Amino acid sequence: MVTELNDGTFDFCETLTDAEDALAREMLERASAKWPLRVMHILAEAKGPLRFSRVLERVEGISQKVLTQTLRTLEADGLVTRTLYPQVPPRVEYELTPLGGELLVEVVGLWQWIANRLPDFEAARKPKGQTEN
Amino acid sequence: MVTELNDGTFDFCETLTDAEDALAREMLERASAKWPLRVMHILAEAKGPLRFSRVLERVEGISQKVLTQTLRTLEADGLVTRTLYPQVPPRVEYELTPLGGELLVEVVGLWQWIANRLPDFEAARKPKGQTEN
DNA sequence: TAGTTCAGTTACCATAAGGTATGTATAGAT
DNA sequence: ATCTATACATACCTTATGGTAACTGAACTA
Numbered sequence: 001m002v003t004e005l006n007d008g009t010f011d012f013c014e015t016l017t018d019a020e021d022a023l024a025r026e027m028l029e030r031a032s033a034k035w036p037l038r039v040m041h042i043l044a045e046a047k048g049p050l051r052f053s054r055v056l057e058r059v060e061g062i063s064q065k066v067l068t069q070t071l072r073t074l075e076a077d078g079l080v081t082r083t084l085y086p087q088v089p090p091r092v093e094y095e096l097t098p099l100g101g102e103l104l105v106e107v108v109g110l111w112q113w114i115a116n117r118l119p120d121f122e123a124a125r126k127p128k129g130q131t132e133n
Numbered sequence: 134m135v136t137e138l139n140d141g142t143f144d145f146c147e148t149l150t151d152a153e154d155a156l157a158r159e160m161l162e163r164a165s166a167k168w169p170l171r172v173m174h175i176l177a178e179a180k181g182p183l184r185f186s187r188v189l190e191r192v193e194g195i196s197q198k199v200l201t202q203t204l205r206t207l208e209a210d211g212l213v214t215r216t217l218y219p220q221v222p223p224r225v226e227y228e229l230t231p232l233g234g235e236l237l238v239e240v241v242g243l244w245q246w247i248a249n250r251l252p253d254f255e256a257a258r259k260p261k262g263q264t265e266n
Numbered sequence: 267t268a269g270t271t272c273a274g275t276t277a278c279c280a281t282a283a284g285g286t287a288t289g290t291a292t293a294g295a296t
Numbered sequence: 297a298t299c300t301a302t303a304c305a306t307a308c309c310t311t312a313t314g315g316t317a318a319c320t321g322a323a324c325t326a
Contacts, residue, residue, distance in 0.1 A: 024248035032165035078257020088293045089302035099253055110243050115149055115157035120232055124211020221323045222272035
């Protein structure tokens with residue numbers, strides 16, 4: 001799908017419809033976004049179901065409103081399951097689906113790749129000041 | 134860094150400071166975002182420098198204000214070079230850096246992974262309606 | 267003298283994202 | 297009768313993102 005040419009440039013071959021392409025980009029953007037990524041990460045570390053409050057405690061800085069929204073979106077995308085136990089007070093457990101786990105591994109892989117290159121990124125940030133007008 | 138355990142769960146081992154971790158997440162989020170990704174993609178396909186107007190034409194739907202912002206951010210992150218030729222009217226060329234090209238290959242790899250799994254994502258989207266309150 | 271070109275900048279506006287604070291339902295404990 | 301716990305929903309407000317439209321500057325052209 002992506003090949004490096006011998007002149008150092010890259011070639012991208014696409015076999016998707018525009019709709020599929022757009023959908024894949026959207027999923028990529030969602031899965032890499034701050035809150036979904038952190039929520040999935042917490043659920044992966046838990047290695048099992050977590051109650052709403054436990055997730056809220058562990059995802060530092062998130063509000064319960066945004067956590068609710070994030071979990072609902074993840075559920076709608078099939079990345080997380082929501083299980084309601086009709087007790088009083090209610091108990092709701094969230095867990096990563098296998099698909100969510102696989103996606104997370106891929107995203108974390110990219111994140112680690114970036115982390116390994118951080119020195120390069122820092123070095124590349126405006127080494128001199130050549131580009132002023 | 135990421136290992137799948139034999140019980141099907143995953144283990145994440147981190148050796149970064151919080152600051153490095155946050156920076157890597159930020160770069161991940163930026164590189165996966167809609168406009169930066171599309172701009173980098175166009176520049177990669179061009180296999181060489183492109184003038185501002187050419188990029189503007191090829192990135193469908195972007196406004197020149199946002200394109201300017203996007204290119205400046207990519208430049209500040211060392212993913213794109215900006216070369217000003219002091220003519221009248223001015224000529225400015227943008228080109229992917231090697232680092233930008235490498236990052237793009239990684240991001241596009243993830244994007245292609247998602248694209249290959251699109252049937253799974255579609256199948257996982259609310260197959261029945263079990264989770265109503 | 268006025269118009270064209272290029273790569274922006276600036277002002278203004280609409281929408282989205284996200285935060286805080288408060289309300290809600292229900293059963294059990296005090 | 298009141299309080300507590302849980303998982304939200306809702307109202308309200310601020311900030312961020314992004315779009316449109318108009319303006320700029322300097323040289324060349326008609």
